[in-house]
Amino acid sequence: MTLRIGVIGTGAIGRDHIRRITNDLTGGEIVAVTDVNAESAKNVVSELHLNAKIYENGHDVIKADDVDAIIVTSWGPTHEEFVLASIAAGKPVFCEKPLATTAEGCKRIVDAEVAHGKQLVQVGFMRRFDKSYRQLKKIFDEGKVGEALVVHCAHRNPTAPGFSGDMAITDSFVHEIDVLRWLLDDDYVSCQVILPRNTRFAENGLQDPHMILLETKKGIRIDTEVFVNCKYGYDIQCQIVGETGIANLPEPQSVLMRSEAKLSTEIYVDWKDRFIDSYDVELQEWIDSTVKGEMNGPSAWDGYVVAVTSDACVEAKHSGGIVAIELPERPAFYDQGNNKVLIK
Amino acid sequence: MTLRIGVIGTGAIGRDHIRRITNDLTGGEIVAVTDVNAESAKNVVSELHLNAKIYENGHDVIKADDVDAIIVTSWGPTHEEFVLASIAAGKPVFCEKPLATTAEGCKRIVDAEVAHGKQLVQVGFMRRFDKSYRQLKKIFDEGKVGEALVVHCAHRNPTAPGFSGDMAITDSFVHEIDVLRWLLDDDYVSCQVILPRNTRFAENGLQDPHMILLETKKGIRIDTEVFVNCKYGYDIQCQIVGETGIANLPEPQSVLMRSEAKLSTEIYVDWKDRFIDSYDVELQEWIDSTVKGEMNGPSAWDGYVVAVTSDACVEAKHSGGIVAIELPERPAFYDQGNNKVLIK
Amino acid sequence: MTLRIGVIGTGAIGRDHIRRITNDLTGGEIVAVTDVNAESAKNVVSELHLNAKIYENGHDVIKADDVDAIIVTSWGPTHEEFVLASIAAGKPVFCEKPLATTAEGCKRIVDAEVAHGKQLVQVGFMRRFDKSYRQLKKIFDEGKVGEALVVHCAHRNPTAPGFSGDMAITDSFVHEIDVLRWLLDDDYVSCQVILPRNTRFAENGLQDPHMILLETKKGIRIDTEVFVNCKYGYDIQCQIVGETGIANLPEPQSVLMRSEAKLSTEIYVDWKDRFIDSYDVELQEWIDSTVKGEMNGPSAWDGYVVAVTSDACVEAKHSGGIVAIELPERPAFYDQGNNKVLIK
Amino acid sequence: MTLRIGVIGTGAIGRDHIRRITNDLTGGEIVAVTDVNAESAKNVVSELHLNAKIYENGHDVIKADDVDAIIVTSWGPTHEEFVLASIAAGKPVFCEKPLATTAEGCKRIVDAEVAHGKQLVQVGFMRRFDKSYRQLKKIFDEGKVGEALVVHCAHRNPTAPGFSGDMAITDSFVHEIDVLRWLLDDDYVSCQVILPRNTRFAENGLQDPHMILLETKKGIRIDTEVFVNCKYGYDIQCQIVGETGIANLPEPQSVLMRSEAKLSTEIYVDWKDRFIDSYDVELQEWIDSTVKGEMNGPSAWDGYVVAVTSDACVEAKHSGGIVAIELPERPAFYDQGNNKVLIK
Structure with missing residues (x-):
């Protein structure tokens, strides 16, 4: 069909x-x-x-x-x-x-x-369909690092043409908001946004970088550096610190070079090189599950949680304080199926 | 269609x-x-x-x-x-x-x-369709390491149930024979096979490992360690030493772990985990090019060259000497199209 | 003499x-x-x-x-x-x-x-004499990453026998307090301590891990995960995020292994393996500078700053708030010479 | 004293x-x-x-x-x-x-x-005193990779001003000749030298690179690429392929950088940066052992073996054949003490 x-x-x-x-x-x-x-x-x-x-x-x-x-x-x-x-x-x-x-x-x-x-x-939160995030989730779900205690993340763009106001949160950090809930199978209870010294490359009065702290129901603490003018590349990092070990989001597969006095691999500059494959997976799985009458990807509820959390982060950025993230109880309706990892 | x-x-x-x-x-x-x-x-x-x-x-x-x-x-x-x-x-x-x-x-x-x-x-030589080999070929074709002078390879299986006789050459090394010609855009002129000390894990009188040396028309020297009972994993290595730098076949993308006093990534044990994706690419490209009336993969000529080279390696293994690899001239018929890299 | x-x-x-x-x-x-x-x-x-x-x-x-x-x-x-x-x-x-x-x-x-x-x-703060910190400081001082904006650190011990109360700050984190001021040539103005979900391996009512935030005069924000029962090893991390790039404290030099389906290097378990060489350098330089009538290592003032900062962190841990780090002006007496890197 | x-x-x-x-x-x-x-x-x-x-x-x-x-x-x-x-x-x-x-x-x-x-x-063969070779030997001696079967080495200089004739063997490769016998606790029985395509950067009619094959008494096969105009850096590699795993000579400790779209560590350009510390260790141990009336470093016999092996390699280079390495029996006099690793 x-x-x-x-x-x-x-x-x-x-x-x-x-x-x-x-x-x-x-x-x-x-x-x-x-x-x-x-x-x-x-x-x-x-x-x-x-x-x-x-x-x-x-x-x-x-x-x-x-x-x-x-x-x-x-x-x-x-x-x-x-x-x-x-x-x-x-x-x-x-x-x-x-x-x-x-x-x-x-x-x-x-x-x-x-x-x-x-x-x-x-x-359309595509990171849940990214191979590297799925590898990380698999390791975590298998208990290879024990219970998560702390998560360190970074979301870095080389430049942010057109960015202004709170877009580092509303356009960039929303991806972390979605994928980390899925990764950890947890929900947020509060956030705080710290404003480090600004890079001289930030334009239009943009604050850059941000350090965003999230607290989850289980007490996991997540710190994310969102740095949209980092110059050196498009670089997404995620490190789960668990009770028995640490797991890092894989670096993209790259040729290891020895040249010009450097041992190096490539860092992407364009976000498309990093995530383009995940769009294929996302849409293929959407088609496949829809045909079967299922729904496995990020739900309307997930979209709502991202919106509430993003709003709280924007408020926390401007207030400098710790802001509670308050949500109504999740309808039981959304209980099943939203947290699957499909790796062949 | x-x-x-x-x-x-x-x-x-x-x-x-x-x-x-x-x-x-x-x-x-x-x-x-x-x-x-x-x-x-x-x-x-x-x-x-x-x-x-x-x-x-x-x-x-x-x-x-x-x-x-x-x-x-x-x-x-x-x-x-x-x-x-x-x-x-x-x-x-x-x-x-x-x-x-x-x-x-x-x-x-x-x-x-x-x-x-x-x-x-x-x-059906699928390595030409493997993402990592294509990444390596792209770097090489772009001249990032200059002209190739030496190539170091390794083909390692954890165990080789059912292997006997010359299968390390005729079943395993044939993949290197095909992919290295394609990678370097060159042909072989001679080979030599060196028999190192045998691992105690080799069964059925199998020699293991082999060190196989190939010389190309351009004078590039290729050494390949074929080790089919290496125990630790399924591991394919390829390093091109060029005039200005060195490029290595990428390691498969993997979660970086800190646990049990080790900083580690995973090495596959099953060859399927390493190359299964390349079968999809291989057949998809075969379908697509066939529909267009083209033929882009390994040709009958390529299959013939592999057979002649494999025979010469088997002879070299048994004689201990340097064996010439002699082929008739390639029909002009096969000139176009066999050496493409398709990376999106 | x-x-x-x-x-x-x-x-x-x-x-x-x-x-x-x-x-x-x-x-x-x-x-x-x-x-x-x-x-x-x-x-x-x-x-x-x-x-x-x-x-x-x-x-x-x-x-x-x-x-x-x-x-x-x-x-x-x-x-x-x-x-x-x-x-x-x-x-x-x-x-x-x-x-x-x-x-x-x-x-x-x-x-x-x-x-x-x-x-x-x-x-006796010996990290300033550690080869890896000196390599990092050299890269930073040469401007290879531009001005520092954010610094991510981790201080992890496999276990903490005998630890209780605030020792994660007063015994462990004090090393970061000293070495980061020296590394960045900056001073602290405030701190905050976040208490993540506790590891089940923490004994004696110990909070573990801590996430400690420091703000410097220049506006640099430092986050340090202090995790003294991390189980997997003794692991000290420091990453300077600058305006143009990022520099990481080198991992200790180690044999790269391929075994048991892992590509791995060793992580130390004992802190002595990590820092023992720096004691030799520390004392040798103390002897050499003392003979010359100079004083190049951490000064009494540095010791005082560590004490005031450590006290503020302990207060921040218990209050949950952001605590100012207030110091009298540094006597001009201490202006020269405390911030040298000596790498042969 | x-x-x-x-x-x-x-x-x-x-x-x-x-x-x-x-x-x-x-x-x-x-x-x-x-x-x-x-x-x-x-x-x-x-x-x-x-x-x-x-x-x-x-x-x-x-x-x-x-x-x-x-x-x-x-x-x-x-x-x-x-x-x-x-x-x-x-x-x-x-x-x-x-x-x-x-x-x-x-x-x-x-x-x-x-x-x-x-x-x-x-x-004065100083590599035996180099920390990285000692780390590799320690791992090997502890049986972490089982019996050695094959060893892959590379000896690369960025340029070779003043090199001519057979100096790639007599000046460069002699270091491998000495250190590999010590590392493996074995002796050589034959050698072969293969001449790959020449780099365009080789001057004065120099052949560059060489691929040098050694066979040991135990049947271990060693291949070494000696490439003295490799341009990209001074780079010494050694990989022991054993029955159960593989151990690599550690890369020198270096700051991991993220900059200019590369994840990189430094490769030395000057051999002194690579081996200068080993001279200190070499002479300190010589003084210490001499004071004690012992002799632990490379002996006159070791120097003689290097000379005989180097001569055989030069002959093999010019003849193109496999050359036996023949030595009189080692005087029992030299039996004790020459193969120690001293790592604190």
Whole structure:
């Protein structure tokens, strides 16, 4: 059975998902597309040789009879609307981050999904599908380092063109917020944000780096250095300090060189080189599980937790204090299945 | 367009190729199968839910009108026969190693293919499709270490159940024979085999390890330690020493651990963990290029060169001397396309 | 010229210093010893074949005409008394940590030394003499990573027999307090102590691990995980995150092994294996500089800063808040010479 | 007791040994020096503030009553003469390599020493005193990799100014010849030299690199790449492949950097940075053992074996064949004590 997919938003990432589903993945077919820029939708259909109908707007895509599932890759502020409509139509929906632009918006989606009675929403946090994070989770889940006590992370970009305000939290750190909960199978209770000496490379009044501290229900303490103008490369680090040992996120596989008086491996500069493979895995698993009527990726609830936590971090950054992260109880509805690692 | 594939031989590897083409890859469909053991073919069809016809024998598969391309995964001594029949039928054929059990057999295939006038045969040397070898080749092709002068290799298996006689050469080292020509874009002119002190873990009178020396046309010297009872793991090493630097085959990506007074990464024990991904790439690229009417993988000529080189190494092992590796000139027919690296 | 040294305290570390000065180092000779346990002093003299006079007490050692310089390795609570007496006698004195058991005691020493008008006191913080810290400082001082913004540290012991109360700070973390000021050429302004989930291996009600945050005058933020029951080894980490790159404290030099499905190097279990060489360097440089009339190691002021900072960390641990680290202005007296790196 | 040492030859290395014995080591004093260039000897005495007598020639140094032991650091062709004279005088002698310029010359020294009846000669092969080789030997001797089967080595210099003819063997590879016998506790029976494609950076008609194969009595096979214009650094590699695992010579301790899209450690460019510490250890142990009347370093016999093996390698290089390495039986005289590892 082929999953017939409608895509709302054919900008950079929408187009890329269409390309990978069409050329690289199995089991899915793009049958409907739309974009606020009608020309963009037309171009994608013709350039990628899609056998897809072009719709006026997202709601028509969602309603189309031959569309089994929806991918929302439109402008962020429209996500909530289309996800809610997909739920109303009872169709599975994959929504790129953010699930909604506010925590309240995410909560409305959670409530609608719970009311609907069946899990339909997956949020596009792709790190859970990254091979290196899965290797780390496997080691951790096997108990190779015992119970986690402390986690040290770093999220470093070489430069951050266009970054301003709190984007180091709302655009970058949100990935850690999602993946660490999944990795540790735990939830956050408080956060604190420390502002180190600023790099001279930070522009537009940006604070850079940040040191963000999270406390979990189990008492695990996580420190993350978010440094978006680190100059030297795109570098994601994660180290779990457990009761009996320590496990580090693997470095990407690279040729070991001896040249110019250095023994070296490469560090990526572009985040795409680091995570591009995980998009393939993410969408393939979404197609496969959707066909089976399952939902295994980051849920609407996960998207909501990220939004609440991100808000708390922004508040903590500005207040300088320790901010509680308060969530309603997780609906039992979300209990099963969200924390799987699939490594062949 | 979907490539309709007939598979001759549904043993372990045949079945595995069928599974990956059916479940994991795109663009190919298994429409015909056969096996000397009719029950095996029947089981594969039913267990993998294939929509495939079961044939009496390989020749019927090859002749079937709805079969576009053939995969030969039958018993080694039958390979030559089915590959020749595929050529006679003008159908692309992917043949697992060995292409034929003798160099003469390989030569007959080369001659038939040249006479046919179009390249149809790909041999199943999967290392050319391995990500780490491609990373190494990319660095080398970009001139990052200058011209190659010396290459140090190691091919180590933890144990070698069932190994006897010259299998360390004919079963293991053949992979280096193929991949190093491709990596260096060079050909061999002589070989020598040195027999070190035997490990106490070698059984059945097996010599283990071997040190095999190859000389190329360009004068590059390659030493390979083939050690099939090394106990500690499955470990493939390749180091290119160039005029300005050295490049090493990447170690597989692995969690860095601090535990039990060791800073460590994992070494695989099973060869499948090391090379399983390359089978997916190999077959996907075979399907894709076949659909486009191209042939990019190891050719019949490559299979022939491996056979001649392997024979020379066996002779050198027994004589203790330096043995010339003599080949007829490569037909111009094989000039284009066999040496590509495809890394996204 | 040979420096004639009197040693007050012939317990484990005193005896060890005597042995190294006598057998391994140059330019110093032990001419006087004393211990509260007279038998201990006698044994050291006879077992190490010293040509040294045994005195009744530390004050007699300090007063002895043929004693040029003093080493204080007696019980901690007696340090202040003997260091003050050495200053009163105008004799250079090397005092093992702590300089005094209270910050006030340290301050009295600083005041006495300033009043005396010549720097005489060196405190036994040996990390400044460790080869790996000096390699890191050299790279940092050469500007290889630009200005420091964040520093990540870890201080891990496999087990902590006898640890209780705040010893993770007062016995372990004091080393970081000293060495990081020296490394960064900066001073602390505040601290915070976070208490992660406790390891099940912590005994006697010990909190373990701690995460200790320091802020410097320049705004550098330092996080240190102090984990004294980490089980896996004795492991000291330090990573300077600068504006253009990152430098890590070198791992100790170790044989790279391939065995039992692991690629590994050794992690020390005993702190002595990690730092024993730095004692040799420390004492040799103390002898050499003392003979030249200089004083290059950690000063009385440094000892005082460690005491004040350690007190603030203990307070921060118990209060849970951010505690200011307040110091009087550093006497100009201490301006020169305390921050040198000597690598041959 | 202080060892009173006379030094014959105050050129670069002689002067350096004098400096280290005078300033850095314990237990030895330079009391006599000479050089064919009288001015050189005079300068060394005055610049290093030695309390040493300047002699007309080496024989006067050897005969001097107040000289307990001799260091021969004169021009290579004079070594044999001064070593023989030292033996005749019954005085311990440390001779820089070569022991003599011919194997016959070395043999004459061995014969003289055996006739004298007491071991007096140590040859200046410093790698046995290098910390990293001792770490490797310790692991090997403890059986951590089982019996050695194959050893892979590399000896690489960035450039080789002044190298010509067979100096890659006679000046560089001799270090491997000595240290590998010691490491493996084995002897050589044959050698072969393979000439790879030449680097374009080789000058003066130099062959570069060489691949040199050694076979030992136990059947261990050693391959060494000697590459003296490798450009990228001074790099010494040694990997013991044993029955159960593999042990590599440690890389020198170095700061791990993240900068400019590379994760890197430093490779030395100057051999002195790599081995300078081992000279200190070598001479300190020579002084200590000489004072005790022992002889633990490379013996005259070891120097003779190196000369015979080096000659065989040169012959093998020119003949292209496998050359037997034939030695008389080792005099029982040399049985004890030459193979110790001393790591604190």
